[in-house]
Amino acid sequence: MHLSEQNSYTIQNIDPIQLVEQYGSPLYVYDGGTIRRKTQELQNAFSGINMKIKFACKSNTNLAILRLMREIGVELDVVSTGELEMGKLAGYDTGQITFTPSGVPFHEVKTAVEAGAIVNVDSIPLLEWFGQTYGNTKPCLIRLKPNVAAGGNIKIMTAHADSKFGISVLLLDQILTVVKKYDIKVIGLHQHTGSDIKDAEPFLQVADIVFEAALQFPDLEIIDLGGGFKVSYKPNDPITDMQLLGNKISERFKNFCEKYGRELQLWFEPGKFLVSECGYLLVNTTVVKEDPARTFVHIDSGLNHLIRPMMYGSYHHILNISNPAGEKKDYTIVGYICETDTFATDRPLPEVRQGDVLAFLNAGAYGFTMSSNYNARFRPAEVLIDNGVAKLVRRRETLEDLLLTQVGFTE
Structure with a gap:
């Protein structure tokens, strides 16, 4: 204001x-101008790599906001079939929408997959069901839990060992066994650390964990590092230094892609940061x-x-x-x-x-x-x-x- x-x-x-x-x-x-400015800030921070922004629309599902996001080239991350339908009403192609559920009934996952959204698998039982149901005919991402605690409040930390979200990286062998059993088409790995993270170090720590796990998956196209960038609440409140974070993660990501053997796409899922x-x-x-x-x-x-x-x-x-x-x-x-x-x-x-x-x-x-x-x-x-x-x-x-x-x- x-x-x-x-x-x-x-x-x-x-x-x-x-x-x-x-x-x-x-x-x-x-204020739509603020959304445009924050989007540009994130794009500028990662200008040297193939980066895509997926708006975590649970933060604001007003269709006018979603349409504005679509206009400026931001895609969607949804957590329910209701949000998926809102994305479609806002004009998104379902291929531009990622569905990241948390322990939902499998029929919701089926609805999202058959609508054309890319599903982010968050549990071994869901991975088993996905393999049994689709084999290698549908792509998916796998949400890893890197067991790193970071964020401004325990209620919004999502990657620590006691969090309900994702599959623990300690279960990587089980993940690989299920993927091989059904020849599941895993095109990406995902993690989300939490919200209100000010410093670059937690992002770099989880990025290294995901990059290391990614070497076990030969057909990846995407690494998704979630969101959680800190915004300013109080006057002179410290925030995430996006340019510094962008430089450090971009360097790590380029080194990973070189080691992996080809260039992948890096995704982020900001919600609060954008709106x-x-x-x-x-x-x-x-x-x-x-x-x-x-x-x-x-x-x-x-x-x-x-x-x-x-x-x-x-x-x-x-x-x-x-x-x-x-x-x-x-x-x-x-x-x-x-x-x-x-x-x-x-x-x-x-x-x-x-x-x-x-x-x-x-x-x-x-x-x-x-x-x-x-x-x-x-x-x-x-x-x-x-x-x-x-x-x-x-x-x-x-x-x-x-x-x-x-x-x-x-x-």
Whole structure:
């Protein structure tokens, strides 16, 4: 969000307060220009190799966002058949979609394979079923677990020894036995370490493990190193140095390809990195309550719209866009859910008054997609701003939406 010389906030020169007046509050707003910039940043970091970006769309499945990703050459990684269908609706060819399940029923895998998506196999039982069902007639990737712990929060680490994700690299002999038994067409190896990884070292460590395992598979076309790059949450927050990471991994990857005997394609699956910074959750202040312990700011939203602070203890920077020049004071920002839903404790903000609009930053990833109807509340509308034009891309829910799937109701 840009602070202009007039001491007011804008997104691509559009006043977010006017968006709230037009579309209501709370409101999710996405800046398409930020998505384009983050995509270019990743492409530039790996400009010297054959690299493909697969957007981890579990972070944001709005069709307008998916269409924008497709426009700028980003493909998709999905984790459910529902996300697969959304990708198709956004115009993707199924061959551009990777299906990375986690212990799903095998009929979902069959649906994805027969739709034309490339499946990323995450267990020995699934690998056995895949071999029995398809032999070498369908390609697949295998998701390895490198047994490396890295990431900003234990809940979002996915490659350590106790993680449910992938097949442990310690079981490589079993993997190779099953692959040989059914002559499975393994075209790629995949791993995903976790999220919010700041330093290059964990990426290099897991890359070396995957590269070493890859030498046992003669027909590979792809190495997929996942995502997990750290984004900035707080002012001056350290982030992943993408250029440094790109240089180091590119060098390792080139050396591996030379050893392997031919050039492969390197994939990454960023989610939060591409869309976190593009998103804002705009809310209205309903009550400012002075208390002997602290001053509470109640807003017209809650963990039903943005669960990350309560689920992960995550930090979201908050702006008072109605009164940016007000005198600073400490506030505890809380939601309207009948349960503790604290967004920030003793956060310094310009004076907050009833009716002020607050903006939660870094709300583009795992905001709306993790939202719910808890307390029979409606999910917000979503607006995409791209090339200076604001467009409603999801209307606000109504009571009719909440009742739509209920059956057997009699008045």
